[in-house]
Amino acid sequence: MTDGINKPVIYRLIFLSYKLTYRYKSTIFMIMLVLFRNFGKLNLFSKILSGFKSMSTYQTMLRRKTGSANIKSKSQTSYKYTKKRVKPKxxxxxxxxxxxxxxxxxxxxxxxxxxxxxxxxxxxxxxxxxxxxxxxxxxxxxxxxxxxxxxxxxxxxxxxxxxxxxxxxxxxxxxxxxxxxxxxxxxxxxxxxxxxxxxxxxxxxxxxxxxxxxxxxxxxxxxxxxxxxxxxxxxxxxxxxxxxxxxxxxxxxxxxxxGKDLDPHDLLKAFHLREFSERDKDEISGIVTYWESLSAKSLKSFFAYYLYPTRSWIQSKSSRNFTKSEISMFKGINLDNDEIYPFAEQYIILNLESGVKFPFQLDQRIINGKRFFEMVEHYRKRFNELDLEKFDKNFDIDDNAKQILITINNYTYNNSYIRIGDIYILRVFKSLLVFYIDKFKDKELSNAIRKIFIWIYSLRLNHEKVQLASVDNYILESNLFEHLSEAHQPKEFLTFRIPMVEDEKSSKTGEISKLFKELGYMKDA
Known part of the structure; x- marks a missing residue:
């Protein structure tokens, strides 16, 4: 024992911290730092640590805590504890x-x-x-x-x-x-x-x-x-x-x-499982069993190609790549928190309605826990059921709208070659169509199909090549997703102005051009 400090204990802490992950190095480091600070032995602390390979890590953490690269005296050092961490038992x-x-x-x-x-x-x-x-x-x-x-x-x-x-x-x-x-x-x-x-x-x-x-x-x-x-x-x-x-x-x-690169949907699964309310915890097993029965590849694609871009564009945000850095897009409100603000009261009322199917909307706030998994499944089915060739079996649309759906489907997939830019554009078309049906069902649906078609395929005709970045930029500059989110009636959505295509720059888009001319959005050559 030297001046109240038990050295073997300190050495054991240092040794243990060296073997553990950064998360626990930080925890043990703070224990040692407080002990040495209390006994006014910060200089001794520096000497003890200097023999360890991880000294640079400790210096980095110390800078974060003290605002300086140097060990300061007891009177100079200040400490700021910010984020509450999980403490392992x-x-x-x-x-x-x-x-x-x-x-x-x-x-x-x-x-x-x-x-x-x-x-x-x-x-x-x-x-x-x-x-x-x-x-x-x-x-x-x-x-x-x-x-x-x-x-x-x-x-x-x-x-x-x-x-x-x-x-x-x-x-x-x-x-x-x-x-x-x-x-x-x-x-x-x-x-x-x-x-x-x-x-x-x-x-x-x-x-x-x-x-x-x-x-x-x-x-x-x-x-x-x-x-x-x-x-x-x-x-x-x-x-x-x-x-x-x-x-x-x-x-x-x-x-x-x-650490390792888990797919974003796996990280979201972990987050929302711990957000389950006490009354729903009996359902965890069934929900996770079903979730894991789904193809990991299809879940990854669904988030990356449809759910994430759609919600991002609704919020006027870029949506080029869905990574773990963007999963906050799918973290929302916990209705079991002690402090619920007035804006969330409507969700509490809806959430407590027994026997009523929850009215999900693509532009609504995410409700953590059970509702997240239900929301994902709801829209996964919506998108999977969107068969453009058989669309008229489920919805009453006119012949022109039918022809648009058949044309863009055949153009994208039934050609002798497939261009990735055309796939990007078709995904946007489907996403906005699902968003419209989600909001207004089949009201003015044929006109909505025409509006969406002209809006997104104008991008195709105005460019020789279409890349992910050009799709993203076009949407953010002329955002029909945001316009639909703000619309209260179908006619408000349909008033969105789309300019004519003056100079077609694309190739092998004859069937698309023909439809544009029939709809009055392109002049005959």
Whole structure:
């Protein structure tokens, strides 16, 4: 003990912070900083840290806290604590053996399917083989939710399932020479594998394929038996344990927003799951099971090509690429917050109406939690059902409107070649058409189809090439989405002025030009 400071404790904190992620380095750093500040030993603090490789990280964090690159004296240093952070109940670094022995692991029903494929397994085994000589090997982080002495896997399930498959295949193999290495874990591994329940067909298929691959790898001469011992004794994971489901999803959300590139819709899923109200939490399992049954590729495309651009253009914002930086577009109001402002009262009333289908609108505020998932499904179906060739089966439109829909569909997809610019334009047409129907249903629908067609295909005829940037710029300069959002009646939307096409610059757009001439928006040559 030196002047009230327990050095071994401080050294342990520094060592632990060096091994953890930036998020927890910051937390431990602040503990040390407060301790040294209270004892007037900030200069000693600087000397202790100088021997560590992560000194630059600590200096950066210190600058953020003190506004200076130098360690100041107690009288000079000021501290500003701003953002409340999730505090893990427990953080530890464990070997795989320690994890399996000490934690009763479960996969909650709301988890995504097991999507690791044979390439991931081959890469994992290859990594193990290459690093056998290391004293320890870090496999990543797991986020666990503690519930009644059971630990649900919030993040890290893909890797741990794969590890369980490797151990099971080894235990079931004919290579018994080293079974003693895992004999103590035999029952534990079997118990965990029986606990893991998989509903998704995707999970079941990947588990079967990956298990077969592991069996094949075990039979290869180059597969060394001590890989299993290395996996159990030397491979480590950082285990973050929380006891509140909202905090668990918040931690998952924050970690993945900064780390590996999850798709934006996965980050939104995590955010809105923790926003569920208490009365809706019984529905989480069913909603997530359905959400995960959908194609990840189709969800990604739906957000990127339709939902995100539409909401962005309604708000007069650029919408070229949907990344995790733009997910705030789909974060709205939590109706269970203690402080609800008057503007949100209308949503509370609508939300409490039992037995009534919620009246979603593309330009309304997002309601967090259950309503987000319902909103996505509502518009996913709307867009999927928008078959232009069969549109007149569901809506009463005139012959000219029918011809427009058939022409633009055939022009885009049935030519001998497909131009990406034409696909961009058709997506805009569909998005605005859905927005119109969403707002006014079938009132003046034929005239609306003509208006939307002339507006967006003017861009096609006025340009030799159409790129994503030119589409985005055109909409922001002549924003029919915003005009529709502000309209209270169909006639207000239909008054939007669109200039004639004076000089056609596009090629191979004869059928489009013909329709423009028939509608009086292009002069005959």
């Amino acid at each position: 427990f953080v530890d670094v464990l070997t795989i053996e320690g994890l399996l022995i000490n934690y009763k692991l479960e996969i909650p029903e709301y988890q995504r399917p097991y999507k690791w494929q044979q390439g991931h397994i081959a890469s994992l085994i290859d990594d193990l083989q290459k690093n056998l000589n290391l004293p320890s090997y870090r496999l990543g982080t797991m986020v666990l939710l503690k519930e009644n002495q059971k630990f649900s896997i919030v993040d890290g399930q893909q890797r741990i399932i794969s590890i369980i498959l490797i151990l099971l295949a080894y235990l079931n193999s004919n290579n018994r020479s080293n079974h003693s290495k895992v004999s103590k874990l035999s029952k534990k591994v079997s118990s965990i594998s029986n606990t893991f329940k998989f509903i998704s067909d995707i999970s079941k298929a990947n588990i079967q394929q990956n298990y077969r691959l592991i069996e094949q790898e075990l039979k290869k001469l180059e597969f060394q038996n001590n890989i299993i011992e290395f996996l159990l004794k030397k491979c480590e994971v950082v285990v973050v344990t929380l006891d509140d489901i909202s905090e668990a999803f918040q931690f998952f959300d924050a970690q993945n927003a900064r």
